[in-house]
Amino acid sequence: MVLILVIAIVVLVVTTLVKSFRIVPQQRMDVIERLGKYQRTLSPGLNLLVPFVDSVRTKVDMREQVVSFPPQPVITSDNLVVSIDTVLYFKVVDPVRATYEISHFLQAIEQLTVTTLRNVIGSLDLERALTSREEINRHLSGVLDETTGRWGIKVTRVEIKAIEPPPSIRDSMEKQMRAERDRRAAILNAEGHKQAQILTAEGEKQAAVLRADGDRQARILQAEGQAKAIRTVFDAIHQANPSQKVLAYQYLQSLPQIANGTANKVWILPTELTKALEGLGGALGGLANMVGDEPRQEVDASAVEREAAAAAEAAAAEARRVDEAVREAEAEASGRPGLPAPDVIPPTAALGSADYDGVQHIEKH
Numbered sequence: 461m462v463l464i465l466v467i468a469i470v471v472l473v474v475t476t477l478v479k480s481f482r483i484v485p486q487q488r489m490d491v492i493e494r495l496g497k498y499q500r501t502l503s504p505g506l507n508l509l510v511p512f513v514d515s516v517r518t519k520v521d522m523r524e525q526v527v528s529f530p531p532q533p534v535i536t537s538d539n540l541v542v543s544i545d546t547v548l549y550f551k552v553v554d555p556v557r558a559t560y561e562i563s564h565f566l567q568a569i570e571q572l573t574v575t576t577l578r579n580v581i582g583s584l585d586l587e588r589a590l591t592s593r594e595e596i597n598r599h600l601s602g603v604l605d606e607t608t609g610r611w612g613i614k615v616t617r618v619e620i621k622a623i624e625p626p627p628s629i630r631d632s633m634e635k636q637m638r639a640e641r642d643r644r645a646a647i648l649n650a651e652g653h654k655q656a657q658i659l660t661a662e663g664e665k666q667a668a669v670l671r672a673d674g675d676r677q678a679r680i681l682q683a684e685g686q687a688k689a690i691r692t693v694f695d696a697i698h699q700a701n702p703s704q705k706v707l708a709y710q711y712l713q714s715l716p717q718i719a720n721g722t723a724n725k726v727w728i729l730p731t732e733l734t735k736a737l738e739g740l741g742g743a744l745g746g747l748a749n750m751v752g753d754e755p756r757q758e759v760d761a762s763a764v765e766r767e768a769a770a771a772a773e774a775a776a777a778e779a780r781r782v783d784e785a786v787r788e789a790e791a792e793a794s795g796r797p798g799l800p801a802p803d804v805i806p807p808t809a810a811l812g813s814a815d816y817d818g819v820q821h822i823e824k825h
Contacts, residue, residue, distance in 0.1 A: 479511035489555040491517040501555055520555035524616060527566065531624070532574050534581040536589055540629060544581065545621040546573055548604075554612030562611045569608060573618070576603045586625060593620050 483506055484490050490502040494514050502516075527550070531543040548569060552558045562568055580599050581589055589596070597618050604615040625633070 549617040557612030
């Protein structure tokens, strides 16, 4: 019996010591009641209590807490039912009032959030409710903070997590957004095509201007080159001081080219080539005398006459060939024999050593 009594006394002492000391962790407050009446609030750390007299009513977490409420059906002003999910951030600032002012403050906050949300969304249509989340959040936070302040609770933030319209409304909204995106894409494509055409037109304009400028520069340079060539030839002729026989020789050399020309239909060979050459030489000589151009004495006259005779023979041969071809063509066309060949112009007649009468008209086909 003595042993049992000793054990009971030891257990009572240990229990009394345990109940006399209480350790409160950080960011927690314990509400203490003495004989059923609020006595004090224990702060974090080691605290002393009166055994079997003081008791802990509640343990209040002072940290900020996050609560996600289930989706709530809400009716908008245009009579559409939407489902809204909300997230609430709050913290207890007064553990005594949170314990004695309201019972189950978390449930009270949830119901207050739902009713306030229905009031706010009920005054908005669907389009404005989807685009006014910040406004709804501020209104909810103000109402909840004002109401929960007397409960010792501070609502720090309210967020709308999702607003889900009915499936039919979502389909209509998707079609509307798709049509809007198609319209924007068409506008962008049209703008791009317009810009491309503008850039192409500007490029063609610049290219045409550059081509015209290049053609103008080319013509200017070509004209300057021709002018320089003419000036060079003119200066060379004046420096060479050619005589009348040289000019006559140049004329005789051009006769075969005149005969071979495809654009020449009729050309006339004068009967007195010497007189023609003398007239041409006299004209050129008169022009030379006008400008003070005198033939040089060192020119070999016999060589010039030989070259002139050779040129005259070549011109006469070419004339005979052309005349024979013309007569053969006329004979084949009319079925008549060819006409007799014309008299040959002797080379000496071209140099003025013999008299030669008559004019030959040669038609070339």
